[in-house]
Amino acid sequence: MKRDLLALRDLSPAQLADILSSAAKLKADWKAGQRGPLLPGRTLAMLFQKPSLRTRTSFDLGMYQLGGYAVYLSPDEVQLGKRESTADVARVLSRYADAIMARVFAHSDLEDLARWASVPVINGLSDLAHPCQGIADLLTIQEKMGTLRGVHLTYLGDGNNVLHSLLIGGALAGMHVTAACPAGYGPQDQVVAEAITLAAASGGSITLTTDPLEGARAAEVLYTDTWTSMGQEAEAEARRQIFPAYQINDALLAQAPLVQGVMHCLPAHRGEEITDSVADGERSWLFDQAENRLHGQKAVLVYLLEG
Numbered sequence: 001m002k003r004d005l006l007a008l009r010d011l012s013p014a015q016l017a018d019i020l021s022s023a024a025k026l027k028a029d030w031k032a033g034q035r036g037p038l039l040p041g042r043t044l045a046m047l048f049q050k051p052s053l054r055t056r057t058s059f060d061l062g063m064y065q066l067g068g069y070a071v072y073l074s075p076d077e078v079q080l081g082k083r084e085s086t087a088d089v090a091r092v093l094s095r096y097a098d099a100i101m102a103r104v105f106a107h108s109d110l111e112d113l114a115r116w117a118s119v120p121v122i123n124g125l126s127d128l129a130h131p132c133q134g135i136a137d138l139l140t141i142q143e144k145m146g147t148l149r150g151v152h153l154t155y156l157g158d159g160n161n162v163l164h165s166l167l168i169g170g171a172l173a174g175m176h177v178t179a180a181c182p183a184g185y186g187p188q189d190q191v192v193a194e195a196i197t198l199a200a201a202s203g204g205s206i207t208l209t210t211d212p213l214e215g216a217r218a219a220e221v222l223y224t225d226t227w228t229s230m231g232q233e234a235e236a237e238a239r240r241q242i243f244p245a246y247q248i249n250d251a252l253l254a255q256a257p258l259v260q261g262v263m264h265c266l267p268a269h270r271g272e273e274i275t276d277s278v279a280d281g282e283r284s285w286l287f288d289q290a291e292n293r294l295h296g297q298k299a300v301l302v303y304l305l306e307g
C-alpha cells in the first residue's frame, strides 16, 4: 500500500528516527562528494497554492540530487478545486509522477489528494501542519545537541502549522516541548492531546503557557515563526498589537540562560517575531534549518518511494 506524509503523526517514533538518520547520512554523503543517485528517473509533481522559497527549491534540487526530476505547478496553473476537482487533479498527476508534493490552504485538500492519488502525497505546508519543516528542525537539533531525547524546546508566538509539527515531532522523539502563545492563539486542542499521548509514551512532555518568560527560562532551544501565516494577512495589524511580548530579542535571551540555539522556519519578519541581533547572532541556527530542508526531504522521498 502506498504511504503518504500528511503530518508527522503518520510516522511511528522508529520511522521518524530512521528518516532522521537517513537524512544525516544523505547530508554527510553529499558533503563528501558521494552523490550516487538513489531515485534515478523518478519524478515528483509539486503543486503550490501559496508562495515558497525553501520548500520549492529544496524539493526541486533534492529530487535532482537523487537522480530524479521535479515539475513545479503554480497556484495560477492548477487552481485546485476551481479549474478542476481535487480528485481529478490527483488522478491525472498520479499517471505522470511517482509522487505528489502539495502546499495548500485547507489540510482537507491534502487528504482529498491522498485519497484519490495512487502515488504518495507529501504535505509541503497546510493550515494544520508543516511536517517537512518539522523533520528539518529535528535534524538540526539532533546535529547541534547530539540527541533529541530530553532536549527542552520552547516555541514562542502563534500556535500555527509549524508549532503543530514541532509538538508532534518533539513528542515522538522524547523531547520536552513548551509552547508559549497568547490566549486565543494557542495550538489546536486535538494536536495538543495527540502530542501529550505521544510524549507520555516517549518520555517527553508537552507544556502550554501564555507566559513567554516562563517558557524561555527552561529552554535549551528557542523557536519562533511569523505572527501572521499565509492566508491570515487581513489579521496582520491586529496580530502586531497582540504578539510583541513573544518577540525573541536580546532582552528575552538574557532571561533564558540555558539557550544554545534559536530557530525560525523562515521567512522571518525581522523586527516582529525576531530581531536582527538574534537572527544574525551567535546562537542563530536559522540557516542550518533551511539547509536541512534539502536533506530531510531527500530522506522523506527515499522513504516513501523506496522504503
Ligand code: CP
Pocket (backbone or CB within 6 Å): 051, 052, 053, 054, 055, 056, 125, 133, 265, 266, 267
Ligand atoms: N519554511 C518554509 O517552508 O519556507 P517557504 O515558505 O519559503 O517554502
Ligand code: NVA
Pocket (backbone or CB within 6 Å): 125, 160, 161, 162, 225, 226, 228, 229, 230, 265, 266, 267
Ligand atoms: N506559519 C507560516 C510558515 C511559513 C513557512 C505560514 O503558514 O505562513
